[in-house]
Amino acid sequence: MGSAVLSQTIPAVKVSRLFIYPIKSCRGISVSYAPLTPAGLRWDREWVVVNSQGRACTQRVDPKLALVEVELPNDALVEDFEPTSDSYMVLKAPGMKPLNICLSKQHEVTDAVTVWEWTGSAWDEGAEASQWFSDFLGKPCQLVRFNSASEVRQVDPDYVRGQHRTYFSDGYPFLLLSQESLDALNELLKERIPINRFRPNILVEGCDPYSEDLWTEIKISRFSFLGVKLCSRCKVPTINQETGIAGSEPTETLMKTRSGKVIRPNAKNKNKVYFGQNLVWNWMDSSVKGSGKTIKVGDPVYILGNVSSAEEAAA
Numbered sequence: 190m191g192s193a194v195l196s197q198t199i200p201a202v203k204v205s206r207l208f209i210y211p212i213k214s215c216r217g218i219s220v221s222y223a224p225l226t227p228a229g230l231r232w233d234r235e236w237v238v239v240n241s242q243g244r245a246c247t248q249r250v251d252p253k254l255a256l257v258e259v260e261l262p263n264d265a266l267v268e269d270f271e272p273t274s275d276s277y278m279v280l281k282a283p284g285m286k287p288l289n290i291c292l293s294k295q296h297e298v299t300d301a302v303t304v305w306e307w308t309g310s311a312w313d314e315g316a317e318a319s320q321w322f323s324d325f326l327g328k329p330c331q332l333v334r335f336n337s338a339s340e341v342r343q344v345d346p347d348y349v350r351g352q353h354r355t356y357f358s359d360g361y362p363f364l365l366l367s368q369e370s371l372d373a374l375n376e377l378l379k380e381r382i383p384i385n386r387f388r389p390n391i392l393v394e395g396c397d398p399y400s401e402d403l404w405t406e407i408k409i410s411r412f413s414f415l416g417v418k419l420c421s422r423c424k425v426p427t428i429n430q431e432t433g434i435a436g437s438e439p440t441e442t443l444m445k446t447r448s449g450k451v452i453r454p455n456a457k458n459k460n461k462v463y464f465g466q467n468l469v470w471n472w473m474d475s476s477v478k479g480s481g482k483t484i485k486v487g488d489p490v491y492i493l494g495n496v497s498s499a500e501e502a503a504a
Contacts, residue, residue: 202490206392213237213357214247215257222485224268227472228354229362237357238322241329245304248425252433257282288321304357309340349417353469361467365391373398377442386426401466406494409484413471419504420465452499
Protein backbone atom coordinates (compact mmCIF):
# COMPACT_ATOMS: atom_id res chain seq x y z
CA MET A 190 0.00 0.00 0.00
CA GLY A 191 2.77 2.40 0.91
CA SER A 192 4.39 2.29 -2.52
CA ALA A 193 1.05 2.85 -4.27
CA VAL A 194 0.40 6.01 -2.26
CA LEU A 195 3.96 7.15 -2.84
CA SER A 196 3.65 6.75 -6.60
CA GLN A 197 0.67 9.10 -6.59
CA THR A 198 2.45 11.82 -4.64
CA ILE A 199 5.67 11.82 -6.65
CA PRO A 200 4.96 13.47 -10.00
CA ALA A 201 6.22 11.75 -13.12
CA VAL A 202 6.89 15.09 -14.85
CA LYS A 203 10.03 17.06 -14.04
CA VAL A 204 12.12 19.89 -15.42
CA SER A 205 14.84 18.40 -17.62
CA ARG A 206 16.49 21.57 -18.98
CA LEU A 207 16.31 25.35 -18.57
CA PHE A 208 17.35 28.00 -21.08
CA ILE A 209 17.76 31.76 -21.08
CA TYR A 210 18.23 33.98 -24.13
CA PRO A 211 19.65 37.28 -22.85
CA ILE A 212 19.57 38.89 -26.32
CA LYS A 213 16.44 38.28 -28.37
CA SER A 214 17.16 35.92 -31.30
CA CYS A 215 20.79 35.33 -30.27
CA ARG A 216 22.07 32.02 -28.97
CA GLY A 217 20.63 30.70 -25.72
CA ILE A 218 22.38 29.51 -22.58
CA SER A 219 21.55 26.17 -20.98
CA VAL A 220 21.49 26.62 -17.20
CA SER A 221 20.92 24.30 -14.24
CA TYR A 222 18.86 26.86 -12.30
CA ALA A 223 17.47 30.36 -12.75
CA PRO A 224 15.74 32.93 -10.55
CA LEU A 225 12.14 33.74 -11.42
CA THR A 226 11.08 37.31 -12.17
CA PRO A 227 7.63 38.58 -13.24
CA ALA A 228 9.07 39.11 -16.74
CA GLY A 229 10.62 35.65 -17.09
CA LEU A 230 13.76 33.84 -16.00
CA ARG A 231 16.40 36.34 -14.94
CA TRP A 232 18.27 37.91 -17.87
CA ASP A 233 15.91 36.39 -20.44
CA ARG A 234 15.36 38.69 -23.44
CA GLU A 235 16.52 41.77 -21.53
CA TRP A 236 18.32 42.95 -24.68
CA VAL A 237 17.33 43.28 -28.32
CA VAL A 238 19.13 44.38 -31.46
CA VAL A 239 17.15 47.03 -33.36
CA ASN A 240 17.50 48.42 -36.87
CA SER A 241 17.76 52.07 -37.90
CA GLN A 242 13.98 52.46 -37.43
CA GLY A 243 14.16 51.06 -33.88
CA ARG A 244 12.44 47.81 -34.84
CA ALA A 245 13.58 44.50 -33.39
CA CYS A 246 15.95 42.43 -35.50
CA THR A 247 15.14 38.72 -35.26
CA GLN A 248 16.23 35.52 -36.95
CA ARG A 249 13.19 35.76 -39.21
CA VAL A 250 15.06 38.42 -41.22
CA ASP A 251 18.58 38.13 -39.77
CA PRO A 252 19.30 34.41 -39.24
CA LYS A 253 22.96 35.24 -38.55
CA LEU A 254 21.86 36.28 -35.06
CA ALA A 255 21.78 32.55 -34.27
CA LEU A 256 25.59 32.61 -34.43
CA VAL A 257 26.01 35.23 -31.68
CA GLU A 258 27.12 33.46 -28.49
CA VAL A 259 26.29 35.08 -25.17
CA GLU A 260 28.16 34.49 -21.91
CA LEU A 261 27.15 35.84 -18.50
CA PRO A 262 29.26 36.02 -15.32
CA ASN A 263 29.46 32.72 -13.45
CA ASP A 264 27.42 34.05 -10.54
CA ALA A 265 24.84 35.94 -12.62
CA LEU A 266 22.10 33.45 -11.73
CA VAL A 267 22.67 33.54 -7.99
CA GLU A 268 19.37 34.91 -6.72
CA ASP A 269 20.67 38.11 -5.10
CA PHE A 270 23.38 38.82 -7.68
CA GLU A 271 23.99 42.54 -8.19
CA PRO A 272 26.34 43.43 -11.04
CA THR A 273 29.41 45.54 -10.36
CA SER A 274 31.57 47.60 -12.71
CA ASP A 275 33.50 44.37 -13.39
CA SER A 276 30.41 42.36 -14.42
CA TYR A 277 30.21 41.82 -18.17
CA MET A 278 28.08 39.99 -20.70
CA VAL A 279 30.49 38.75 -23.38
CA LEU A 280 29.38 38.38 -26.99
CA LYS A 281 31.21 36.28 -29.58
CA ALA A 282 30.48 35.68 -33.26
CA PRO A 283 32.37 34.32 -36.30
CA GLY A 284 34.86 36.85 -37.63
CA MET A 285 34.24 39.29 -34.77
CA LYS A 286 36.33 40.24 -31.75
CA PRO A 287 34.58 39.53 -28.44
CA LEU A 288 32.39 42.37 -27.20
CA ASN A 289 32.05 43.13 -23.49
CA ILE A 290 28.77 44.65 -22.30
CA CYS A 291 28.96 46.05 -18.77
CA LEU A 292 25.95 44.90 -16.76
CA SER A 293 26.01 47.81 -14.32
CA LYS A 294 26.74 50.93 -16.38
CA GLN A 295 24.55 54.02 -16.55
CA HIS A 296 22.71 54.20 -19.87
CA GLU A 297 21.46 56.83 -22.23
CA VAL A 298 17.76 56.36 -22.97
CA THR A 299 16.70 55.78 -26.57
CA ASP A 300 13.06 56.22 -27.56
CA ALA A 301 10.75 54.44 -30.01
CA VAL A 302 12.03 50.88 -29.73
CA THR A 303 9.45 48.49 -31.19
CA VAL A 304 8.89 44.78 -30.60
CA TRP A 305 5.71 43.64 -32.33
CA GLU A 306 2.78 45.58 -30.84
CA TRP A 307 4.85 47.34 -28.17
CA THR A 308 6.78 50.60 -28.50
CA GLY A 309 8.68 52.23 -25.66
CA SER A 310 12.03 53.51 -24.47
CA ALA A 311 15.11 51.39 -23.88
CA TRP A 312 18.67 51.79 -22.64
CA ASP A 313 21.29 52.20 -25.37
CA GLU A 314 24.34 49.97 -24.91
CA GLY A 315 26.53 52.48 -26.73
CA ALA A 316 28.48 53.10 -29.93
CA GLU A 317 30.84 50.12 -29.68
CA ALA A 318 27.95 47.65 -29.39
CA SER A 319 26.09 49.39 -32.23
CA GLN A 320 29.14 49.15 -34.47
CA TRP A 321 29.73 45.50 -33.56
CA PHE A 322 26.22 44.43 -34.56
CA SER A 323 26.18 46.75 -37.58
CA ASP A 324 29.38 45.15 -38.86
CA PHE A 325 28.15 41.63 -38.18
CA LEU A 326 24.70 42.04 -39.76
CA GLY A 327 25.82 44.42 -42.51
CA LYS A 328 23.32 47.17 -41.72
CA PRO A 329 22.95 49.94 -39.13
CA CYS A 330 21.99 48.41 -35.79
CA GLN A 331 21.86 49.24 -32.12
CA LEU A 332 21.89 47.01 -29.02
CA VAL A 333 19.41 48.14 -26.38
CA ARG A 334 18.37 46.90 -22.95
CA PHE A 335 14.84 46.95 -21.55
CA ASN A 336 14.25 50.12 -19.55
CA SER A 337 12.87 48.43 -16.46
CA ALA A 338 13.05 51.71 -14.51
CA SER A 339 10.22 53.33 -16.47
CA GLU A 340 8.67 50.77 -18.85
CA VAL A 341 6.29 47.86 -18.30
CA ARG A 342 5.33 45.65 -21.24
CA GLN A 343 2.12 43.80 -20.36
CA VAL A 344 1.20 40.51 -21.97
CA ASP A 345 -1.90 40.36 -24.15
CA PRO A 346 -4.91 40.98 -21.86
CA ASP A 347 -7.09 38.94 -24.22
CA TYR A 348 -5.27 35.84 -22.97
CA VAL A 349 -4.38 36.58 -19.36
CA ARG A 350 -5.39 39.22 -16.85
CA GLY A 351 -3.36 40.71 -14.05
CA GLN A 352 0.04 42.31 -13.80
CA HIS A 353 1.80 39.82 -16.08
CA ARG A 354 4.63 41.25 -18.13
CA THR A 355 7.56 40.44 -20.34
CA TYR A 356 10.66 42.14 -21.72
CA PHE A 357 11.62 41.55 -25.37
CA SER A 358 10.11 38.07 -25.87
CA ASP A 359 7.56 37.72 -28.65
CA GLY A 360 4.75 38.07 -26.15
CA TYR A 361 4.95 35.94 -23.01
CA PRO A 362 7.55 35.54 -20.26
CA PHE A 363 7.95 31.73 -20.35
CA LEU A 364 7.77 29.07 -23.05
CA LEU A 365 7.43 25.42 -22.01
CA LEU A 366 7.94 22.31 -24.16
CA SER A 367 8.17 18.62 -23.40
CA GLN A 368 10.94 16.29 -24.50
CA GLU A 369 8.26 13.82 -25.53
CA SER A 370 6.79 16.32 -28.01
CA LEU A 371 10.23 16.86 -29.55
CA ASP A 372 10.80 13.08 -29.67
CA ALA A 373 7.43 12.54 -31.38
CA LEU A 374 8.27 15.17 -33.98
CA ASN A 375 11.73 13.73 -34.58
CA GLU A 376 10.18 10.31 -35.28
CA LEU A 377 8.57 11.92 -38.34
CA LEU A 378 11.63 13.81 -39.61
CA LYS A 379 14.34 12.44 -41.90
CA GLU A 380 16.93 14.37 -39.90
CA ARG A 381 16.42 14.82 -36.19
CA ILE A 382 16.53 18.37 -34.85
CA PRO A 383 17.65 19.58 -31.42
CA ILE A 384 15.57 21.50 -28.92
CA ASN A 385 17.37 24.77 -29.73
CA ARG A 386 15.21 25.11 -32.87
CA PHE A 387 12.23 25.91 -30.62
CA ARG A 388 13.96 28.15 -28.06
CA PRO A 389 11.98 27.14 -24.95
CA ASN A 390 12.77 28.39 -21.46
CA ILE A 391 11.54 25.25 -19.70
CA LEU A 392 11.88 21.72 -21.08
CA VAL A 393 10.06 19.01 -19.15
CA GLU A 394 10.00 15.23 -19.42
CA GLY A 395 7.82 12.41 -18.16
CA CYS A 396 4.53 13.19 -19.93
CA ASP A 397 2.76 12.14 -23.12
CA PRO A 398 3.68 13.96 -26.34
CA TYR A 399 1.89 17.30 -26.67
CA SER A 400 0.19 16.94 -23.31
CA GLU A 401 1.53 20.42 -22.48
CA ASP A 402 -1.06 21.73 -24.96
CA LEU A 403 -3.71 20.95 -22.37
CA TRP A 404 -2.12 22.40 -19.23
CA THR A 405 -3.89 25.48 -17.86
CA GLU A 406 -2.23 25.48 -14.45
CA ILE A 407 0.93 23.77 -13.26
CA LYS A 408 3.25 23.99 -10.30
CA ILE A 409 7.01 23.78 -10.75
CA SER A 410 8.41 23.06 -7.30
CA ARG A 411 6.27 25.46 -5.20
CA PHE A 412 5.63 28.02 -7.94
CA SER A 413 2.33 28.29 -9.79
CA PHE A 414 2.23 28.95 -13.55
CA LEU A 415 -0.72 29.42 -15.89
CA GLY A 416 -0.75 27.96 -19.40
CA VAL A 417 -2.23 30.86 -21.33
CA LYS A 418 -1.73 30.30 -25.08
CA LEU A 419 -0.43 27.63 -27.43
CA CYS A 420 2.74 28.85 -29.11
CA SER A 421 2.27 29.40 -32.83
CA ARG A 422 5.56 28.99 -34.65
CA CYS A 423 7.20 31.24 -37.22
CA LYS A 424 10.17 30.66 -39.53
CA VAL A 425 12.76 30.38 -36.72
CA PRO A 426 12.43 26.60 -36.10
CA THR A 427 13.54 26.03 -39.71
CA ILE A 428 16.87 27.79 -39.02
CA ASN A 429 19.82 25.59 -38.06
CA GLN A 430 21.08 27.28 -34.90
CA GLU A 431 24.66 26.14 -35.50
CA THR A 432 24.90 27.52 -39.04
CA GLY A 433 22.21 30.18 -39.35
CA ILE A 434 20.91 28.47 -42.52
CA ALA A 435 17.19 27.86 -43.02
CA GLY A 436 15.56 24.76 -44.49
CA SER A 437 12.00 23.54 -44.95
CA GLU A 438 11.78 21.42 -41.81
CA PRO A 439 10.29 21.05 -39.28
CA THR A 440 7.58 23.43 -40.51
CA GLU A 441 6.70 21.21 -43.48
CA THR A 442 6.01 18.26 -41.17
CA LEU A 443 4.36 20.41 -38.51
CA MET A 444 1.89 21.69 -41.13
CA LYS A 445 0.74 18.08 -41.62
CA THR A 446 0.62 17.17 -37.93
CA ARG A 447 0.37 20.31 -35.76
CA SER A 448 -1.48 22.90 -37.81
CA GLY A 449 -4.66 24.53 -36.57
CA LYS A 450 -6.47 22.61 -39.27
CA VAL A 451 -5.30 19.33 -37.74
CA ILE A 452 -5.40 19.93 -33.98
CA ARG A 453 -8.05 22.69 -33.80
CA PRO A 454 -10.27 22.07 -36.86
CA ASN A 455 -13.19 24.14 -35.58
CA ALA A 456 -11.11 27.13 -34.47
CA LYS A 457 -9.51 30.08 -36.27
CA ASN A 458 -5.91 30.22 -37.56
CA LYS A 459 -6.04 26.90 -39.38
CA ASN A 460 -2.75 27.57 -41.18
CA LYS A 461 -0.71 28.27 -38.07
CA VAL A 462 1.43 25.52 -36.56
CA TYR A 463 1.64 25.04 -32.81
CA PHE A 464 4.48 23.68 -30.69
CA GLY A 465 4.76 24.51 -27.00
CA GLN A 466 2.78 26.37 -24.36
CA ASN A 467 3.22 29.99 -23.29
CA LEU A 468 3.18 30.48 -19.53
CA VAL A 469 2.97 33.24 -16.97
CA TRP A 470 4.11 32.91 -13.37
CA ASN A 471 1.66 33.72 -10.57
CA TRP A 472 4.24 35.98 -8.96
CA MET A 473 1.62 37.87 -6.94
CA ASP A 474 0.64 34.68 -5.10
CA SER A 475 1.16 35.34 -1.37
CA SER A 476 2.76 31.93 -0.92
CA VAL A 477 5.86 32.93 -2.93
CA LYS A 478 6.99 35.83 -0.76
CA GLY A 479 10.54 35.79 0.57
CA SER A 480 13.74 34.43 -0.93
CA GLY A 481 14.40 31.22 -2.81
CA LYS A 482 12.38 32.10 -5.93
CA THR A 483 14.46 29.90 -8.20
CA ILE A 484 13.57 26.92 -10.36
CA LYS A 485 16.09 24.25 -11.23
CA VAL A 486 16.62 21.19 -13.40
CA GLY A 487 15.05 18.20 -11.68
CA ASP A 488 12.23 20.17 -10.08
CA PRO A 489 8.90 18.30 -9.99
CA VAL A 490 6.05 19.54 -12.20
CA TYR A 491 2.51 19.12 -10.89
CA ILE A 492 -0.42 19.39 -13.31
CA LEU A 493 -3.16 21.26 -11.44
CA GLY A 494 -5.53 22.14 -14.27
CA ASN A 495 -6.05 21.14 -17.88
CA VAL A 496 -8.49 21.16 -20.76
CA SER A 497 -9.49 17.95 -22.52
CA SER A 498 -8.29 18.79 -26.04
CA ALA A 499 -6.17 21.26 -28.01
CA GLU A 500 -9.46 22.53 -29.46
CA GLU A 501 -10.33 23.91 -26.03
CA ALA A 502 -6.92 25.46 -25.38
CA ALA A 503 -6.34 29.15 -25.99
CA ALA A 504 -4.30 29.81 -29.13
